[in-house]
Amino acid sequence: MITMKDIIRDGHPTLRKVAEEVSLPPSDEDKKILESLIEYLKNSQDPEIAERYGLRPGIGLAAPQINVSKRMIAVHVEDENEKLYSYALFNPKIISHSVERAYLASGEGCLSVDKPIPGYVPRYARVTVKGYDSEGNEIKLRLxxxxxxxFQHEIDHLNGIMFYDHINKENPFAPIDNAVAITR
Structure with missing residues (x-):
């Protein structure tokens, strides 16, 4: 089981590396790592388990955050209609995106970043992501x-990009052209 001590912090060199593709079909070891990512997210969102193990709640986690420089992510989050998106993917990539932008009105956070970094993080409003599940089956998601x-935040981790890299340094809360604010 992944705990907070397994999650590396901002400044660790692995967070700035471009992660390696996972060979498919995945090895048992890679399947185990992928499973542990989604398990952490589910546990971290269960108040009792989170309290017991001192887990910071998360909605996404990428393998580089546990010091494994491989292209694996897990996401466990509900949309505004309470539809659950719970996926653990190998080699995810954005294959198309909208022109329209979006950002979280409250800003983004990260399990690898211990302090809040205020500012808007411009993202695409809609993306299509392709990846592979734990059995190596192709999954395509329109989000x-x-x-x-x-998903964009976690895929950034696979490319050595941190969320705050996208924040406007001069004016963190500058309006973003053609963007919609997402409130949780």
Whole structure:
């Protein structure tokens, strides 16, 4: 089971590396790692388990955050209609996106970043993501709203990009052209 001590913090060199593709079909070890990512998210959202193990609640986690430089992510989040998006994917990539932008009105956070970093993080309002499940089957997801933002955040981790890299340094809360604010 992944705990907070397994999650590396901002400044660790693995967070700035471009992660390696996972060979498919996935090895048992890679399947185990992928399963542990989604398990952490589910546990972290269960108040009793989170309290017992001191887990910070998360809605997305990428393998580089546990110091495994491989292209694996997990997302466990509900959209505004309370539809659950619970996915653990190998080699996810954005294959198309909208022109329209979106951002979280409250800003983004990250399990690898211990302090709040205020500012708007411009993202695409809609994305189509392709990846592979734990059995190596192709999965294609059309996403919008919070799930789209979470997938973009986690895929950024696979490319060595942190959410605050997108924040306007001069004016963190500058309006973003052609963007819709997402409130949780």
């Amino acid at each position: 919008k709203g919070l799930p789209a933002i979470v």
